[in-house]
Amino acid sequence: MPPVPNHTDPAVIRNFCIIAHIDHGKSTLADRMLQLTGVVDDRSMRAQYLDKMDIERERGITIKSQAVRLPWKDHVLNMIDTPGHVDFSYEVSRSLAACEGAILLVDAAQGIEAQTLANLYMAMEADLHIIPVLNKIDLPAAQPEKVAEEISGLIGCDPAEVLRVSGKTGVGVAELLDKIVAEVPAPVGDANAPARALIFDSVYDTYRGVVTYVRVVDGRITRREKSLMMSTGSAHDTLEVGVISPDPISTEGLGVGEVGYLISGVKDVRQARVGDTVTMASKPAPEALGGYDTPKPMVYSGLYPIDGDDYPLLRDALDKLRLNDAALVYEPETSLALGFGYRCGFLGLLHMEIVRERLEREFNLALISTAPSVIYRVEMENGQEHVVTNPSEYPADGKIAHVYEPVVRATVLTPTEFIGTIMELCQGRRGVLLGMDYLSEDRVEIKYTLPLGEIIFDFFDQLKSRTRGYASLDYDPAGEQESKLVKVDILLQGESVDAFSQIVHADKARDYGLMMTTKLKELIPRQQYEVPIQAAIGARVIARENIRAIRKDVLAKCYGGDISRKRKLLEKQKEGKKKMKTIGRVDVPQEAFVAALSTGSSADKPKK
Ligand SMILES: Nc1nc2c(ncn2[C@@H]2O[C@H](COP(=O)(O)OP(=O)(O)OP(=O)(O)O)[C@@H](O)[C@H]2O)c(=O)[nH]1
Numbered sequence: 001m002p003p004v005p006n007h008t009d010p011a012v013i014r015n016f017c018i019i020a021h022i023d024h025g026k027s028t029l030a031d032r033m034l035q036l037t038g039v040v041d042d043r044s045m046r047a048q049y050l051d052k053m054d055i056e057r058e059r060g061i062t063i064k065s066q067a068v069r070l071p072w073k074d075h076v077l078n079m080i081d082t083p084g085h086v087d088f089s090y091e092v093s094r095s096l097a098a099c100e101g102a103i104l105l106v107d108a109a110q111g112i113e114a115q116t117l118a119n120l121y122m123a124m125e126a127d128l129h130i131i132p133v134l135n136k137i138d139l140p141a142a143q144p145e146k147v148a149e150e151i152s153g154l155i156g157c158d159p160a161e162v163l164r165v166s167g168k169t170g171v172g173v174a175e176l177l178d179k180i181v182a183e184v185p186a187p188v189g190d191a192n193a194p195a196r197a198l199i200f201d202s203v204y205d206t207y208r209g210v211v212t213y214v215r216v217v218d219g220r221i222t223r224r225e226k227s228l229m230m231s232t233g234s235a236h237d238t239l240e241v242g243v244i245s246p247d248p249i250s251t252e253g254l255g256v257g258e259v260g261y262l263i264s265g266v267k268d269v270r271q272a273r274v275g276d277t278v279t280m281a282s283k284p285a286p287e288a289l290g291g292y293d294t295p296k297p298m299v300y301s302g303l304y305p306i307d308g309d310d311y312p313l314l315r316d317a318l319d320k321l322r323l324n325d326a327a328l329v330y331e332p333e334t335s336l337a338l339g340f341g342y343r344c345g346f347l348g349l350l351h352m353e354i355v356r357e358r359l360e361r362e363f364n365l366a367l368i369s370t371a372p373s374v375i376y377r378v379e380m381e382n383g384q385e386h387v388v389t390n391p392s393e394y395p396a397d398g399k400i401a402h403v404y405e406p407v408v409r410a411t412v413l414t415p416t417e418f419i420g421t422i423m424e425l426c427q428g429r430r431g432v433l434l435g436m437d438y439l440s441e442d443r444v445e446i447k448y449t450l451p452l453g454e455i456i457f458d459f460f461d462q463l464k465s466r467t468r469g470y471a472s473l474d475y476d477p478a479g480e481q482e483s484k485l486v487k488v489d490i491l492l493q494g495e496s497v498d499a500f501s502q503i504v505h506a507d508k509a510r511d512y513g514l515m516m517t518t519k520l521k522e523l524i525p526r527q528q529y530e531v532p533i534q535a536a537i538g539a540r541v542i543a544r545e546n547i548r549a550i551r552k553d554v555l556a557k558c559y560g561g562d563i564s565r566k567r568k569l570l571e572k573q574k575e576g577k578k579k580m581k582t583i584g585r586v587d588v589p590q591e592a593f594v595a596a597l598s599t600g601s602s603a604d605k606p607k608k
Contacts, residue, residue, distance in 0.1 A: 012074060013186055015078045017080045019082060021107070026105060028167035034070070068246050072181065090274070090275070094201075101184030111443060113472040114472035117445070120154070130155055131179055131180065132162045134164045137164045149440065187217075191255060195279050197216045199273065209265070209267070212263070212266070214278055215258075224238070227280060230279055242261055269325070300346070301373065302499070303369050313363065317359050321355065325355070329344065337588075345389065373391060375389050379401045391498075405481060409434070409478040410447070410455070412473050414470060415470050422471060425463060450475070488512050489535070490520070490536075494532070494534075499593060517544060518545060525589065530546055531549075
């Protein structure tokens with residue numbers, strides 16, 4: 001591996017990122033760049049580099065290099081990775097703020113998709129120089145002419161200017177690197193000013209503590225002095241400063257325009273949050289770099305261990321995850337039906353799924369999660385206001401004046417043949433059409449305002465199945481709207497089961513009630529007496545099912561007077577009952593909760 005030139009002259013630095021829809025080939029192109037610039041040699045590319053990543057992954061240390069330094073013809077290129085999903089859009093915007101240029105990568109066989117647009121708009125807002133690139137031109141299905149036209153329509157360039165590359169074969173990648181040097185502006189900053197560096201990522205590494213990825217804007221970050229986080233005002237020893245290429249290489253410091261990492265005595269990522277500014281404690285900058293924002297949860301759900309004894313384990317696991325996830329919030333919660341658990345707040349559905357999956361996989365926990373809920377704002381007639389993230393906190397009916405729910409502006413990109421079915425889906429979810437734009441003859445961008453609460457169930461799955469996977473979705477928060485919302489309770493033998501309560505639009509209350517009562521009728525085994533299952537809004541019952549009584553005579557088989565056999569059977573029955581939760585007088589098996597609460601929804605999953 002050639003030595004990494006330790007340039008500090010901003011004139012030779014180019015900071016860029018690659019923005020693309022999922023699967024359009026960002027990682028593959030990045031791999032080719034690593035190879036072509038000699039950062040990873042051809043032989044070790046697969047055999048060593050990626051293998052090492054696997055080991056890292058297994059051991060749970062930092063998996064990805066968030067920013068890689070690539071030497072290219074007397075220049076230093078810093079490639080900065082951006083998280084690709086809407087849940088993390090604040091973090092994307094911070095990564096973009098660390099760059100001067102962006103490669104807009106579009107799969108030549110797929111064309112522009114929803115996240116291509118979302119990321120492009122963010123890059124344009126950050127004033128980045130955009131280099132449009134068509135990828136996968138080696139594919140027989142590639143339609144470079146058509147997609148180049150789409151891109152040119154979007155950003156107003158000449159279709160002939162759109163570079164054509166293949167991340168797979170490496171065609172065009174050297175030209176792309178040359179173009180980055182030629183077109184992306186060099187960073188500018190004041191080398192003599194007090195240091196200011198933007199944190200664009202922060203990860204917890206089991207061995208090294210919090211590793212903070214920074215882009216220096218002014219001055220110099222050095223390892224000899226204490227560093228200071230500007231939003232918290234806390235100073236820490238600077239243990240190590242360096243660049244990544246692709247292994248961490250420690251350096252004396254980082255100057256204007258440079259991108260690298262910083263390790264300080266920070267204990268968890270909340271103390272070194274994405275978007276914060278780092279300065280040097282000896283000569284602190286008077287003003288932070290703009291735009292620091294604390295991530296706000298959008299979706300809440302209760303997480304409960306299936307085995308109540310695992311509650312302390314769940315608490316430890318959440319504490320550990322928090323070291324690495326500044327956006328995760330949680331507080332203890334008790335449910336009559338599910339016992340002790342935590343109410344957790346997430347940035348979105350994908351974030352929620354990732355957290356749950358990590359808890360189950362990394363910490364071996366079996367969990368029940370309650371239906372996701374958005375944040376409702378309830379104004380009472382007496383002027384009081386409640387913020388409700390859990391249906392059980394919803395104020396009792398009667399004195400409610402107004403209820404507000406969060407809405408999003410959603411963009412769906414689709415082949416024109418699916419317009420009808422998509423509109424039907426959005427309308428059914430209380431969507432309001434904002435407009436339609438044709439990207440080409442057969443591809444269209446449809447914009448809707450939709451309540452967030454309508455998207456968090458199975459919207460994405462519905463969209464994918466109705467369009468055979470051809471439509472893509474992206475959405476941004478767009479404030480709140482007043483709606484006619486009600487809380488539907490589910491009662492077993494007159495006893496409300498908090499885990500099943502849900503806040504829904506008044507027009508959909510009956511559907512929800514019917515769905516839950518029918519589902520539960522199937523899931524709850526017959527008891528020794530009749531059990532009514534009711535759905536109710538306040539005292540008004542809107543749906544009802546009955547589980548008929550059965551008297552299961554377990555002793556019937558025990559003819560004769562074999563008393564020990566009788567006892568065994570009775571004990572076995574007692575064992576079985578332990579796995580039941582008792583609601584009032586009704587025994588409900590755990591599986592019934594799990595099954596009744598599973599919505600089958602899943603968000604757009606990134607592969608990484
Ligand atoms: N034929 C062909 N396939 C490619 C090319 N680039 C990427 N692929 C394939 O496309 C798929 C997605 O590529 P990735 O590089 O993982 O895509 P990505 O954009 O990084 O995906 P995310 O990380 O999930 O956003 C993989 O199966 C790649 O092998 C290319 O130039 N030609």
